[in-house]
Amino acid sequence: MTVHELATKLNLSSTTVSRVLNGKSKRYRISAKTEQLVMETAKAYNFRPSHLARSLRLQQTHTVGLVIPDVSNPFFASLAKRLEVELRREGKFMMLCDTLASTSLEEETLKILFSRQIDGLIIAPSGGETQHLVELPEIPIVMIDRYFPEMEFDFVSSDNYRGGLLATEYLIKKGHPRIVCIQGTKDTMPNKERVRGYKQALENAGIRFEPGLLLGNEFSIDNGHSAFNELANMEQKPTAIFSLGNPITMGVLKAAGELKISIPNDISLISFDEQPYFDITSPPITTISQQIDEMGTRAVELLMNKMNSRPTTQANFIDPVLIERDSVLDVR
Amino acid sequence: MTVHELATKLNLSSTTVSRVLNGKSKRYRISAKTEQLVMETAKAYNFRPSHLARSLRLQQTHTVGLVIPDVSNPFFASLAKRLEVELRREGKFMMLCDTLASTSLEEETLKILFSRQIDGLIIAPSGGETQHLVELPEIPIVMIDRYFPEMEFDFVSSDNYRGGLLATEYLIKKGHPRIVCIQGTKDTMPNKERVRGYKQALENAGIRFEPGLLLGNEFSIDNGHSAFNELANMEQKPTAIFSLGNPITMGVLKAAGELKISIPNDISLISFDEQPYFDITSPPITTISQQIDEMGTRAVELLMNKMNSRPTTQANFIDPVLIERDSVLDVR
DNA sequence: ATGAAAGCGCTAACAC
DNA sequence: GTGTTAGCGCTTTCAT
Numbered sequence: 127m128t129v130h131e132l133a134t135k136l137n138l139s140s141t142t143v144s145r146v147l148n149g150k151s152k153r154y155r156i157s158a159k160t161e162q163l164v165m166e167t168a169k170a171y172n173f174r175p176s177h178l179a180r181s182l183r184l185q186q187t188h189t190v191g192l193v194i195p196d197v198s199n200p201f202f203a204s205l206a207k208r209l210e211v212e213l214r215r216e217g218k219f220m221m222l223c224d225t226l227a228s229t230s231l232e233e234e235t236l237k238i239l240f241s242r243q244i245d246g247l248i249i250a251p252s253g254g255e256t257q258h259l260v261e262l263p264e265i266p267i268v269m270i271d272r273y274f275p276e277m278e279f280d281f282v283s284s285d286n287y288r289g290g291l292l293a294t295e296y297l298i299k300k301g302h303p304r305i306v307c308i309q310g311t312k313d314t315m316p317n318k319e320r321v322r323g324y325k326q327a328l329e330n331a332g333i334r335f336e337p338g339l340l341l342g343n344e345f346s347i348d349n350g351h352s353a354f355n356e357l358a359n360m361e362q363k364p365t366a367i368f369s370l371g372n373p374i375t376m377g378v379l380k381a382a383g384e385l386k387i388s389i390p391n392d393i394s395l396i397s398f399d400e401q402p403y404f405d406i407t408s409p410p411i412t413t414i415s416q417q418i419d420e421m422g423t424r425a426v427e428l429l430m431n432k433m434n435s436r437p438t439t440q441a442n443f444i445d446p447v448l449i450e451r452d453s454v455l456d457v458r
Numbered sequence: 459m460t461v462h463e464l465a466t467k468l469n470l471s472s473t474t475v476s477r478v479l480n481g482k483s484k485r486y487r488i489s490a491k492t493e494q495l496v497m498e499t500a501k502a503y504n505f506r507p508s509h510l511a512r513s514l515r516l517q518q519t520h521t522v523g524l525v526i527p528d529v530s531n532p533f534f535a536s537l538a539k540r541l542e543v544e545l546r547r548e549g550k551f552m553m554l555c556d557t558l559a560s561t562s563l564e565e566e567t568l569k570i571l572f573s574r575q576i577d578g579l580i581i582a583p584s585g586g587e588t589q590h591l592v593e594l595p596e597i598p599i600v601m602i603d604r605y606f607p608e609m610e611f612d613f614v615s616s617d618n619y620r621g622g623l624l625a626t627e628y629l630i631k632k633g634h635p636r637i638v639c640i641q642g643t644k645d646t647m648p649n650k651e652r653v654r655g656y657k658q659a660l661e662n663a664g665i666r667f668e669p670g671l672l673l674g675n676e677f678s679i680d681n682g683h684s685a686f687n688e689l690a691n692m693e694q695k696p697t698a699i700f701s702l703g704n705p706i707t708m709g710v711l712k713a714a715g716e717l718k719i720s721i722p723n724d725i726s727l728i729s730f731d732e733q734p735y736f737d738i739t740s741p742p743i744t745t746i747s748q749q750i751d752e753m754g755t756r757a758v759e760l761l762m763n764k765m766n767s768r769p770t771t772q773a774n775f776i777d778p779v780l781i782e783r784d785s786v787l788d789v790r
Numbered sequence: 791a792t793g794a795a796a797g798c799g800c801t802a803a804c805a806c
Numbered sequence: 807g808t809g810t811t812a813g814c815g816c817t818t819t820c821a822t
Contacts, residue, residue: 408740
């Protein structure tokens with residue numbers, strides 16, 4: 127059923143029908159009779175205008191792309207959910223794309239999204255490469271979680287440096303000078319910043335940073351698992367672990383279970399990324415919690431401002447919060 | 459940059475350019491020279507054809523809609539991920555929509571998807587209502603997880619009845635005659651079938667079903683939490699819990715922790731839905747695992763068959779598997 | 791108060 | 807081997 131068919135049925139022109147359907151009856155002084163007739167008939171035939179044709183004509187799609195590395199990481203799942211709710215409220219439709227943490231798939235995904243004429247884009251780039259991002263068409267873009275300070279994209283992110291600092295200071299305060307840091311994907315900004323916070327906290331406390339205590343290379347369960355095995359074999363055992371992401375923490379807990387190494391009695395643990403299950407694990411996990419809902423709200427706010435050519439601020443940091451549980455032993 | 463502009467630049471017609479770009483040079487005997495020229499120029503100008511215009515013309519979008527109640531439920535997140543991978547392999551683009559477990563939002567979402575001309579649909583309906591599903595346009599549709607046997611949609615689902623049977627038989631075998639069942643959304647098929655399995659297992663063992671032992675009404679953490687509190691106050695305490703979904707289980711564990719009730723020493727627990735964190739909780743959870751990857755693969759296979767008018771089977775059940783851990787005490 | 795006609799960017803039927 | 811033209815379904819300018 128098309129506008130034209132509807133019009134023919136009513137002995138009207140498609141122009142008139144279109145106007146009524148778009149709520150422009152008043153502006154074009156269409157008679158109440160006609161208006162009512164059109165509305166009723168449209169409803170009766172369950173008429174749905176073609177979004178495709180409409181978008182082609184109007185050159186806008188009311189669609190925002192969301193590109194994230196991994197929906198099955200609950201951090202991104204929660205973020206996606208929040209963004210969807212906020213965008214829906216703004217009348218935008220969200221297209222969610224998972225890039226499997228691959229830059230080449232990310233590039234392909236972006237091409238697809240742009241050929242579909244998205245009006246705006248929210249993206250958490252999967253790696254440290256930016257080449258495919260510089261030559262993007264000029265539409266409003268907001269980066270979330272991951273970002274590149276040297277590129278002029280606006281972004282919303284946790285203050286990861288502060289999170290790294292907070293976590294490490296906490297461990298030191300509890301009497302742990304020898305701390306292993308298990309990192310995620312090395313060239314991502316959150317990872318770099320968390321590590322920077324870790325190093326800074328060490329330095330502030332007069333502890334020399336040991337490169338051998340910085341393990342890992344991916345935000346994954348496997349990485350946490352193998353890094354834990356690695357540290358379990360160290361000659362001089364560390365007394366605490368700072369895990370830089372929730373999948374890593376899960377890997378650590380699995381490996382510790384397998385090796386019958388007790389957390390926190392044998393080794394303490396603090397994690398990044400609050401998760402719903404962190405208070406039912408054995409032991410409940412002390413963690414640096416990112417304010418996911420606020421990140422989502424701010425990102426959409428930022429994007430809407432850009433889409434409506436209102437002024438924005440480029441860098442938007444949100445403070446993470448320490449949640450104290452039972453995975454860190456006080457050894458002072 | 460449009461096909462026409464490209465053609466003008468090359469002193470060619472848009473037809474020729476379109477043909478080359480769509481790999482039909484051979485069929486239309488376009489000269490190698492022209493072909494190469496077109497390809498190079500397209501690449502030089504970073505030309506991306508408008509998917510909108512293409513879809514409008516071709517009346518197909520190579521897009522499949524996926525509608526699920528809740529991405530932040532890891533069961534659906536994993537399923538979505540698997541489906542995306544499989545659909546990508548088939549050259550389809552997946553549009554993921556979360557309906558926040560609301561039937562009215564589901565209805566709205568479907569309208570949006572259809573006005574965007576999806577070529578196929580995979581859906582896990584959020585509730586028991588079907589009114590909005592009967593009047594859908596006639597495109598290939600596959601239901602997943604949730605389904606309605608009386609409607610003629612093809613579907614892929616775990617054999618939830620068997621799962622319910624398996625779990626309950628296991629508890630009975632371990633010496634638990636008095637089993638509380640905490641259910642999820644009552645009018646969904648998975649829930650009904652799991653409960654049916656629970657009842658059947660009781661009957662097989664000669665145990666009378668007690669309505670008072672069937673608690674809960676939602677696949678949520680809160681529901682698990684409040685149902686546990688309820689059962690903790692029962693006069694005649696049950697010795698085991700059968701939780702019908704992973705969020706429910708999480709709620710149960712939280713509540714048990716708060717009340718200092720030990721699982722499995724004070725009460726045993728078996729859950730539906732294997733989750734990555736089930737072996738790091740205290741205690742590790744015995745569970746009925748759904749074969750998510752296989753469900754995803756089968757659903758896409760089914761959909762592709764329908765989209766290519768190949769024959770399909772309407773009902774596709776996948777056997778769940780019991781994973782034995784430490785949350786059930788043997789009291790024989 | 792309503793309509794005719796053009797055009798968004800693409801592809802295909804039908805020329806030559 | 808390549809081009810002309812029409813049309814997918816919609817909105818809008820310009821007319822009446």
